[in-house]
Amino acid sequence: NAGVTQTPKFQVLKTGQSMTLQCAQDMNHNSMYWYRQDPGMGLRLIYYSASEGTTDKGEVPNGYNVSRLNKREFSLRLESAAPSQTSVYFCASSEFGPRGQETQYFGPGTRLLVL
Amino acid sequence: AQSVAQPEDQVNVAEGNPLTVKCTYSVSGNPYLFWYVQYPNRGLQFLLKYITGDNLVKGSYGFEAEFNKSQTSFHLKKPSALVSDSALYFCAVRLYNAGNMLTFGGGTRLMVKP
Numbered sequence: 001n002a003g004v005t006q007t008p009k010f011q012v013l014k015t016g017q018s019m020t021l022q023c024a025q026d027m028n029h030n031s032m033y034w035y036r037q038d039p040g041m042g043l044r045l046i047y048y049s050a051s052e053g054t055t056d057k058g059e060v061p062n063g064y065n066v067s068r069l070n071k072r073e074f075s076l077r078l079e080s081a082a083p084s085q086t087s088v089y090f091c092a093s094s095e096f097g098p099r100g101q102e103t104q105y106f107g108p109g110t111r112l113l114v115l
Numbered sequence: 116a117q118s119v120a121q122p123e124d125q126v127n128v129a130e131g132n133p134l135t136v137k138c139t140y141s142v143s144g145n146p147y148l149f150w151y152v153q154y155p156n157r158g159l160q161f162l163l164k165y166i167t168g169d170n171l172v173k174g175s176y177g178f179e180a181e182f183n184k185s186q187t188s189f190h191l192k193k194p195s196a197l198v199s200d201s202a203l204y205f206c207a208v209r210l211y212n213a214g215n216m217l218t219f220g221g222g223t224r225l226m227v228k229p
Contacts, residue, residue, distance in 0.1 A: 004158070033217075040124070040221050040222070041221055042119075042205055042207075042219035042220050042221045042222055043159070043205065043219040044219075045216060045217065058216065059216075090158055090159065092158075092159075103149070103161050103164060104159075104161070104217065105161065106151075106158035106159040106160070107158050108156075108157055108158045109156075109157070109158050
């Protein structure tokens with residue numbers, strides 16, 4: 001049981017390049033999330049998927065797109081990377097339960113540097 | 116809108132002493148409150164949560180947190196700190212029925228010195 005896995009662990013991009021961050025979970029969770037972590041700002045939600053086939057914007061969605069490929073996988077795409085997107089990206093998933101009470105489980109993160 | 120404040124960027128404590136990491140929140144209803152810990156180059160790990168009931172919540176690794184509605188606080192505590200507790204701690208809040216929006220505080224770095 002690997003929990004939440006993310007690839008790649010580290011990536012360097014040039015401004016304007018595109019890339020997709022991959023996330024998968026093996027806990028049969030319905031909901032999945034993408035966050036970015038910046039110093040002193042905690043984690044901010046980019047997009048989430050409450051269930052397979054649905055996605056919704058979070059707090060900071062601009063410049064990103066997501067795909068909920070199936071129940072296990074939730075990818076985050078940067079179409080044209082900008083230096084402001086330099087950050088650490090975390091994927092998370094949560095079990096189904098009374099709304100608001102679910103515990104989120106996090107992947108190890110992807111460190112992205114945009115030059 | 117919901118928000119979380121962690122007023123201390125860093126907390127220093129000697130090993131064996133009690134520790135407190137502070138968290139205050141602002142929501143317009145009944146909150147669900149969470150604490151997560153992040154070790155270097157790792158994702159966040161769940162420590163504990165308050166949903167309802169007893170105001171003192173016990174979690175992993177000997178940590179506990181006290182929900183204080185009048186002071187809108189949810190401070191994390193441990194009676195005796197270990198060097199291995201040194202990490203980054205995040206408080207988070209979610210409002211009942213507010214979808215999946217979990218709002219995180221900015222984090223507090225805990226340094227436990229031998």
